[in-house]
Amino acid sequence: MSELNANFQGNYEGGFIDLSARKRIESLLDSGSMRELLTPFDRLTSPWLEKQGIVPQFDDGVVIARGKLDNKAVVVAAIEGGFQGGSLGEVGGAKIAGLLELAIEENRKGNPTAAVLMLETGGVRLQEANLGLAAIAEIQSAIVELRQYQPVIAVVTGPVGCFGGMSITAGLCSYLIITREGRLGLNGPQVIEQEAGVEEYDSRDRGLIWGLTGGTQRFASGLVDAFVDDDVSALSTSVRDCLAQGVPALHRSDDISAPLTRLQQFDTREQIDAQRARQALTEGKTA
Amino acid sequence: MNAQMKPISQRGSQWFDGLTASMDSVNAAVPSLRIADGELAGRACRMLLVKPDVDNHFPRATRGEVGLLEGYGLAAAIDEAIKTDADNPHKRALIAIVDVPSQAYGRREEALGIHQALAAAVSAYARARQAGHPVIALLVGKAMSGAFLAHGYQANRIFALADSGVQVHAMGKAAAARVTLRTEEELDKLAADIPPMAYDLESYASLGLLESLLEVESAESPSAGDIDKVRTVVAEALNDIQPGDTGLERRLNGTNRGASRLVREQLRAQWEA
Numbered sequence: 001m002s003e004l005n006a007n008f009q010g011n012y013e014g015g016f017i018d019l020s021a022r023k024r025i026e027s028l029l030d031s032g033s034m035r036e037l038l039t040p041f042d043r044l045t046s047p048w049l050e051k052q053g054i055v056p057q058f059d060d061g062v063v064i065a066r067g068k069l070d071n072k073a074v075v076v077a078a079i080e081g082g083f084q085g086g087s088l089g090e091v092g093g094a095k096i097a098g099l100l101e102l103a104i105e106e107n108r109k110g111n112p113t114a115a116v117l118m119l120e121t122g123g124v125r126l127q128e129a130n131l132g133l134a135a136i137a138e139i140q141s142a143i144v145e146l147r148q149y150q151p152v153i154a155v156v157t158g159p160v161g162c163f164g165g166m167s168i169t170a171g172l173c174s175y176l177i178i179t180r181e182g183r184l185g186l187n188g189p190q191v192i193e194q195e196a197g198v199e200e201y202d203s204r205d206r207g208l209i210w211g212l213t214g215g216t217q218r219f220a221s222g223l224v225d226a227f228v229d230d231d232v233s234a235l236s237t238s239v240r241d242c243l244a245q246g247v248p249a250l251h252r253s254d255d256i257s258a259p260l261t262r263l264q265q266f267d268t269r270e271q272i273d274a275q276r277a278r279q280a281l282t283e284g285k286t287a
Numbered sequence: 288m289n290a291q292m293k294p295i296s297q298r299g300s301q302w303f304d305g306l307t308a309s310m311d312s313v314n315a316a317v318p319s320l321r322i323a324d325g326e327l328a329g330r331a332c333r334m335l336l337v338k339p340d341v342d343n344h345f346p347r348a349t350r351g352e353v354g355l356l357e358g359y360g361l362a363a364a365i366d367e368a369i370k371t372d373a374d375n376p377h378k379r380a381l382i383a384i385v386d387v388p389s390q391a392y393g394r395r396e397e398a399l400g401i402h403q404a405l406a407a408a409v410s411a412y413a414r415a416r417q418a419g420h421p422v423i424a425l426l427v428g429k430a431m432s433g434a435f436l437a438h439g440y441q442a443n444r445i446f447a448l449a450d451s452g453v454q455v456h457a458m459g460k461a462a463a464a465r466v467t468l469r470t471e472e473e474l475d476k477l478a479a480d481i482p483p484m485a486y487d488l489e490s491y492a493s494l495g496l497l498e499s500l501l502e503v504e505s506a507e508s509p510s511a512g513d514i515d516k517v518r519t520v521v522a523e524a525l526n527d528i529q530p531g532d533t534g535l536e537r538r539l540n541g542t543n544r545g546a547s548r549l550v551r552e553q554l555r556a557q558w559e560a
Contacts, residue, residue, distance in 0.1 A: 047546050126466055130485075131544070144409075171405070171406025201394050212397055213398075
């Protein structure tokens with residue numbers, strides 16, 4: 001099927017992971033409702049990459065759009081994991097922050113507008129270091145404000161996963177959807193290995209890493225809300241379900257005392273494994 | 288260099304001691320936090336510090352890192368202030384003393400969801416600011432990456448001591464060199480042209496994220512004059528923060544943040560189009 005054939009818009013079948021950021025958004029939204037903002041034709045490229053001999057991209061690896069989900073207004077941002085590892089620089093970060101800020105304004109005006117964030121990212125783009133970090137702080141602030149009005153839904157499907165400062169961002173969202181192929185964690189395996197040693201974290205031990213940070217484990221530990229197959233229609237249903245649930249009574253990030261108590265009681269004398277992590281994180285919870 | 292070889296910074300504690308001398312210490316949820324309540328410029332405030340704790344329950348967070356307990360502990364202290372002041376029109380200020388070398392790196396941390404612990408702290412600071420608590424960050428040492436996101440980066444105003452020991456960055460230089468496949472010397476050379484990559488404070492200031500740089504006699508062990516000076520600056524900032532001033536927009540004015548402004552301008556123009 002031709003990707004340019006508008007008749008097929010919204011009728012994707014099969015896997016989600018292989019889709020580009022733009023196609024991901026298109027496949028999710030109500031058919032024909034997607035309006036991309038700051039498209040590649042606007043040529044807002046990173047002002048910092050070319051000076052470092054890196055070819056910039058006309059969308060800076062972030063696609064943003066307005067559209068409808070079950071006929072409700074939403075904004076969607078998707079990070080292109082294929083460009084610089086999905087890293088966030090100044091422009092891409094400002095696109096997401098700016099989009100969420102405008103969604104907040106719409107809500108204030110009485111026009112309910114929710115958000116979906118498709119996070120395939122290693123976090124800050126080190127070539128734009130401090131401006132990536134600053135943008136992430138601004139995205140986080142906007143999420144905390146927006147989610148009072150309407151749900152902010154994060155989707156982590158892989159192949160990159162969601163790491164660095166953007167994993168904190170995921171932790172601020174109203175709902176978090178993951179696939180078996182998605183991973184979620186603060187620090188990348190190589191950085192942990194370098195900082196803490198190979199005995200603490202062996203970045204080549206794929207079993208260890210997936211066992212601790214993969215989608216299956218994160219769902220079983222209660223750190224995400226939904227676990228779906230890598231399938232466009234399954235994902236689309238899950239996002240719509242989250243949207244229909246509305247703003248949660250208590251956001252995961254504001255559940256403080258119970259997780260703190262569990263961590264204080266956790267026996268740290270031995271090294272941890274996946275089973276103990278699940279147990280520790282779900283202790284006393286009614287499933 | 289192995290992180291364990293570097294000396295543990297005491298700057299945070301030094302400044303916290305000086306600035307909270309006449310305040311009441313508040314019991315923190317965990318030993319690696321210090322909290323004090325008092326008044327500055329006639330305004331109720333709560334000071335918060337993450338400090339080294341060699342006996343930390345989590346062995347990868349003994350050097351002042353922001354780890355699992357620190358994230359939730361900060362969140363608990365801030366959340367309590369928000370709830371206590373919920374019906375009070377004069378919401379207490381929150382002042383974060385920042386001297387955090389990094390987030391905690393470890394297997395337990397990842398397995399137990401350190402990202403969620405840090406999200407709790409980010410959320411608490413952002414909710415406080417948005418509810419009208421003036422939030423100020425005072426950088427007296429390192430302010431690195433996820434640790435800074437969780438403790439300081441949600442502030443209305445960020446101040447830093449003008450001192451080479453104060454550093455804001457997304458990643459330590461050695462690790463950044465490895466990840467970007469460059470040498471540290473190459474990074475320094477690039478940084479001379481690319482302010483957001485630089486490790487010096489003047490470059491950071493050009494990004495417009497700092498309110499100002501504060502000259503002091505000693506960043507390591509502040510004199511009485513240093514404490515007075517910083518207290519005055521913080522007090523002025525508290526007076527300057529107006530009731531509706533709850534966002535982060537003023538950070539967008541820096542010389543080297545043109546693209547952040549341009550993106551927002553064009554996005555707004557296309558939004559309704």
